[in-house]
Amino acid sequence: PEEAVRHPIWRMGPKISVDCATLMNKGLEIIEAAVLFELPGEAIEVLIHPEGVVHGFVEGRDATLRALLAPPDMAVPITHALFQGETPPPSTLRPLDLAEVGPLHFARPEGERFRAIDLAREALAQGGSAPAILSAADEEAVAAFLAHRIPFSAILSVVEETMSRVPAAPIARPSDLAEADREARAAAQARIARIEGNASPAPRADAGVRVPMYREERF
Template sequence: MRQVAVLGATGSIGTSALDVIARHPGRMRASVLAAGRNVQALVRLCRAHRPDHAVIADPALLGELREGLRQAGLATAAHAGDEALQALAGGPACDTVVAAIVGAAGLASTLAAAAAGKRLLLANKESLVLAGELVIQAARASGAQIVPIDSEHSAVFQCMRSRTPEGVRRLVLTASGGPFRGWDRARLAGVTPAQAVAHPKWSMGPKISVDSATLMNKGLEVIEAHHLFDLPGERIDVLVHPQSLVHALVEYVDGSTLAQLGLPDMRTALAVGLGWPERLESGVAGLDLLAHGRLEFEAPDMEAFPCLRLAREALAAGGTATAVLNAANEEAVSAFLQGRIGFLAIPALVEEALAALPPQPAASLEVLLAADAEARRLTRARIDSPSTRIATA
């Protein structure tokens, strides 16, 4: 029986993971559920899945979680805070970890799972963007198996099978283009948070939806693919594919190209991660190409959506540059969602942070976290400046 810790259980990926787990009660169960601040939603999930442990990120909410579990008549043990999360992710409570906590907050538990030799179903982009070398090194040392569950990286994983780069000429990740495909910068200047989170194909949280709208999401995926599949950035391409049916392609040196296709539903990639190398029922229907009609591809517009360019430049610069990129983007997206800056301020603030903080060697987690903190401080200061909205909105 596979014991699965679902970190970020109340989010869209966590919900999809639990849906797949519930379809296979004889093979797997959710032994640990973790959430950020939504105690009521976490207790509801505990009622449905009866895990051994439940974790709330905010220690101030531990009492409320305990009381909620008690009233529900559950024996689930309540925990709070990052240390508890790390201990459970790296301890005997689970053998598989779904890492779906959004943002840099998911790094510590991801590292703990990697260091403990778990099967790590990785959806937390920021862990690899901020500290990819450290995560991969920890996994190699412990024998942990990383199975990516982003649809694009899962597609590459399935197409490569052996996961060796020698015969691969290039990877191609696809992007839907988000809600603003075809828009120019003048039109993008007036984008609202409500428009940015209304993704045309995928159901995602607000932060990831905004990243998709700016194409930063695809830039982060290029960085992830570099670490996951041991290929340089110049051999990882991006194509806009508005139908979101082809999730990635792998081109080999012999001229053949393999593609993975499927409906835009995270449960497919999660079923791959939970069952690999076996295939499991996911609840997702098969793909009827005749019903969907044409498949279209086009180059991304790097002028209107410079975040993809910035991510590539950060990857090429190396060291702490990707940590700075990620931190500045998180702060900028948060400010945009709060209505404090305009849509075009997001790439502008990221570019300012990269220019102000030249890359340093990423010698340790402490160095990376220091770069993360300094990028956040600098970006917050620019957001709080009276001139920021006028200059970059």
Template sequence: MAVKTISILGSTGSVGTQTLDLILAEPDRYRVRALVAGRNATLLAEQAKLCRPEIAVIHDPAGLDKLAQALAGTGIAVAAGPDAVNQAAALPADWTMAAIIGMAGLHPTLTAIRRGGAIAFANKEVLVSAGDIMMDAVTDAGACLLPVDSEHNAIFQCWEPKNAGAIERIVLTASGGPFRQTSRDAMVAITPEAALKHPVWSMGTKITIDSATMMNKGLEVIEAARLFRLPSAAVEVLVHPQSVVHGIVCYADGSMLAQLGAPDMHIPIAHALGWPDRLVTNAKRLDLTTLAQLEFTAPDLDRFPALRVARAVLEAGGGAPAIMNAANEVAVAAFLARRIGFLDIVGTVEAVLDRLGVPPAPDLDAIIALDVAARNAADTLILSRAA
């Protein structure tokens, strides 16, 4: 088997570390070209010593000295800053994990796509904000986009390309998060500590808060519509607290193909890493005899309005998705800093959308400008609320 060259954009995050787990389990199959991280120079250096990439890049220049000192004498090149991140993303590689969270991942992900190859994609915010531009870049470069989010990876596994015309709808499942049964009134008192205790998945801070508000599922609805070229009405969401069924594809003949697995991100990452083959992993195997019940219910849009907001944004199109995403990033950060309450997260997003409307987003410059405008509007609203 030929050695596969690998780059990991976002190596110190949850998806990045789990990707490295799989690569280090079979080091003879992979050669790492680049590791890219945001601020965690210590962990990046530890990872680099284990997998010996050609270059290790830290986005925050303040971490360069620490990174250089830790890797002195190893022969591993080091660099820092946004330009260095993009240069690392441009290095030829058979397979790239694009896992830089938020809009910070926009340029590196596009750079990786434009040089072609297989792109394992774990940054839904970029696809939400710049979906048309990204999908056009995939087509132009002949790149292969492999979804890594568990739900989209499940749909990818059940999607029959030859029968795409017979697909009626897809179903994305949601655990419901830590507040699935919490009343709207009780949500006023939710703390960051409580919101970060997800009942099923172990994830990064931002996505865990998004899961608690169900904004994560709203983002995933938009992501699915972009990836699979579907209208909003063909993307259904069901709350499934057991998190065993991750996605379902429903066909015109009445068949429903579902992907099942333990709630472990190693599984969808391994699928993307091995595609079109399958890797052996140590992930927990499901024992169907122990599953007494699998529940599926419609989401409560009164208690979790983020899903309703995301649907409206998807249908509005234009620059609305970029505005929603940017406002949400600011609001989540403000909640974690205890500057706003839990319910104010989605409230801030709605207020920013009302303020900025649905402007066009014809190109990347326009999307970046809308991202800045939405962040500024969200900051202003949060400051005024505090005052």
């Protein structure tokens, strides 16, 4: 957990730092953008950008791209949220120097490692309570990982199994969301308990060899 929460660029809390490592943060942002801007999920693309200075693109019908660039500091979006519609005070952040940043790199997330994005797209397509189920399961899985109860590789398996066990339902009132959240957390906790049950015993101090905390298992 200590390595996962050390983000190379951003300074954030433990939960969001782990979400950055799994790319669940981007999956949740796909759902947010789809709702806020009334866009279909397939119109929203995720790119990996190591420099962390380009925060979004908008593609025009004329094939142009408009980008938002800013220093990788949470003070920027927080200030925007606090002063939306008003003129904020001058920023104390050092202006972004593109010459100093140098080349910008982008890549598409591919492979099993980034399946959090696929899970988020699935939740968005299902609609109803599915995004709430996804979010609740992720919160439980990340909390278990930070508490050294499950390995990093098990986080998304907890989310995926929870989504398969808790069916999405229409949301007519806030209590429907609360019920979906409760069911998702219960299912996630059950999966976490099973993973803990498969954990190898801790090595003896005099064993002289490093024993993995968990058996080799594909989660």
